[in-house]
Amino acid sequence: MAERNLEQLEKIREVVSQDLLSGRIELLLGWEKGHYWWQSRPLFARSKDDLAKLTWDSFCAVNLSRYLLEELKDHQKVGVLVKGCDSRAFNRLLQDNMVERDRVVLYGLPCPGILDYKLLAAEAGPELKGIAEENGKIVLKTASGEVEVKRDQFLMAKCRECLYPDPVVYDQMLLEPQGKKEAPERFKAVDELETLTPEERFAYWEKELSRCLRCYACRQACPYCSCRECFVEQENPRWQGRAYQPSENFLFHLVRAYHGAGRCIDCGECQRACPVDIPLQELNRKLIKDINELYGDYEAGLDAELEPPLLTYRPDDPAAFSEK
Amino acid sequence: MSTALNDKTTGYEPLIVAFCCNWCSYAGGDLAGTSRMSYPANVRVIRVPCCGRMNPMFVLRAFQRGADGVLVAGCHPGDCHYSTGNYHGRRRLSAFKRLVEFAGFEPERFEVRWISSSEGDKFAEEMEQMTAKIKALGPNRKMRDARWQSVT
Numbered sequence: 412m413a414e415r416n417l418e419q420l421e422k423i424r425e426v427v428s429q430d431l432l433s434g435r436i437e438l439l440l441g442w443e444k445g446h447y448w449w450q451s452r453p454l455f456a457r458s459k460d461d462l463a464k465l466t467w468d469s470f471c472a473v474n475l476s477r478y479l480l481e482e483l484k485d486h487q488k489v490g491v492l493v494k495g496c497d498s499r500a501f502n503r504l505l506q507d508n509m510v511e512r513d514r515v516v517l518y519g520l521p522c523p524g525i526l527d528y529k530l531l532a533a534e535a536g537p538e539l540k541g542i543a544e545e546n547g548k549i550v551l552k553t554a555s556g557e558v559e560v561k562r563d564q565f566l567m568a569k570c571r572e573c574l575y576p577d578p579v580v581y582d583q584m585l586l587e588p589q590g591k592k593e594a595p596e597r598f599k600a601v602d603e604l605e606t607l608t609p610e611e612r613f614a615y616w617e618k619e620l621s622r623c624l625r626c627y628a629c630r631q632a633c634p635y636c637s638c639r640e641c642f643v644e645q646e647n648p649r650w651q652g653r654a655y656q657p658s659e660n661f662l663f664h665l666v667r668a669y670h671g672a673g674r675c676i677d678c679g680e681c682q683r684a685c686p687v688d689i690p691l692q693e694l695n696r697k698l699i700k701d702i703n704e705l706y707g708d709y710e711a712g713l714d715a716e717l718e719p720p721l722l723t724y725r726p727d728d729p730a731a732f733s734e735k
Numbered sequence: 736m737s738t739a740l741n742d743k744t745t746g747y748e749p750l751i752v753a754f755c756c757n758w759c760s761y762a763g764g765d766l767a768g769t770s771r772m773s774y775p776a777n778v779r780v781i782r783v784p785c786c787g788r789m790n791p792m793f794v795l796r797a798f799q800r801g802a803d804g805v806l807v808a809g810c811h812p813g814d815c816h817y818s819t820g821n822y823h824g825r826r827r828l829s830a831f832k833r834l835v836e837f838a839g840f841e842p843e844r845f846e847v848r849w850i851s852s853s854e855g856d857k858f859a860e861e862m863e864q865m866t867a868k869i870k871a872l873g874p875n876r877k878m879r880d881a882r883w884q885s886v887t
């Protein structure tokens with residue numbers, strides 16, 4: 412009920428099935444429909460039959476590059492469908508020496524932005540049965556009829572603020588690129604929080620973080636979290652306590668975000684994966700903003716050859732403490 | 736760390752944890768001592784090999800376990816005994832300080848200073864100043880481990 416463009420899907424399927432058959436790749440990472448029409452989940456395709464399930468619609472949010480960490484253990488050559496953010500995630504893994512470039516085939520899919528089911532449901536009401544799409548419009552189908560709305564307004568927040576919807580690294584571009592976007596609101600939430608007093612900010616975070624279940628879904632979804640042993644599971648020293656209390660919540664969240672300093676590609680997967688909607692991107696973006704401000708503009712994941720800002724220095728660097 | 740120091744009824748004395756690099760700032764502290772300069776007993780010095788060794792979790796752990804303020808002190812930029820530890824440290828700790836402030840800590844709670852091994856006077860002075868600032872600010876409760884508070 413949510414196919415965007417069957418023509419595009421056929422084109423993708425044709426290319427990847429040839430490569431699977433010819434043995435250029437052993438496995439394709441793509442998407443298939445999930446339990447609900449508004450969910451697309453990862454597809455692990457090893458044969459032409461598997462590819463029958465392939466989908467390319469407005470709900471392919473899951474960043475597939477992250478799955479390479481596991482799949483490259485069992486497969487020599489893996490193909491991945493990459494949107495803009497999946498491709499930057501691939502660069503992240505490449506830069507961290509977590510993947511070998513010549514064992515991966517990247518198929519580029521310029522991304523029109525992923526739709527947010529919550530926004531659609533809020534507009535159409537609970538009987539939303541499905542959608543149809545055409546030329547930047549969405550038709551919401553409900554039991555009582557159809558409503559046409561503009562697509563832009565129903566994008567996930569992370570996609571509204573995405574700068575690079577086109578893949579930045581690929582072996583084969585499968586669809587027409589659309590060019591760089593503007594994201595004027597990217598740092599808006601951070602700017603606003605910065606104007607609060609420390610007390611207000613602390614109260615804000617204490618409340619937001621109090622929902623954290625410490626399920627670590629945010630870490631599992633994250634392309635920079637590729638550590639074989641994460642500090643939260645480390646036994647000796649045991650940094651992360653298991654008690655449910657603000658102190659441990661703050662420890663987890665500050666350290667998780669800080670581990671992405673100069674590395675986070677701002678794909679928003681952590682926040683999307685979070686079952687309790689903690690605004691994790693605000694922490695990530697605070698670091699991106701400050702590091703850009705202090706040490707020069709840098710977009711992680713854009714170019715795997717550029718050195719991340721915290722791995723280097725200049726003798727005349729500024730400092731954020733009162734002594735320079 | 737004595738919890739009595741933090742007891743309001745006995746008069747508030749802040750607890751400052753100072754991570755000092757072995758080659759400069761720790762030696763600076765030594766010099767302050769051998770020159771018989773005095774600095775507040777509120778400061779607990781923890782020696783680290785270099786300020787490039789600072790794991791930000793050291794700082795957060797200190798706050799969890801009772802610190803009212805945390806100071807990192809290292810060699811002056813250009814003087815690091817591992818050549819670049821404090822250049823890297825300057826970037827990392829700058830980003831970290833901003834993040835900690837973003838989470839709601841007052842800027843005074845976490846500071847970084849460059850103190851050389853010949854600057855015994857500067858060491859004593861910085862410890863004095865940090866203690867005074869934190870004393871004025873009052874006790875830190877943010878990120879304090881709930882179980883730690885109950886130990887009185």
Ligand code: SF4
Nearest residue numbers: 636638641642667670
């Ligand atoms: S939170 Fe930190 S330690 Fe854990 S996986 Fe992510 S980067 Fe690694």
Ligand code: SF4
Nearest residue numbers: 623624626627629685
């Ligand atoms: S996904 Fe959300 S609830 Fe789970 S650990 Fe991360 S922030 Fe906490």
Ligand code: FES
Nearest residue numbers: 756785809816820
């Ligand atoms: S040895 Fe002092 S900062 Fe590196």
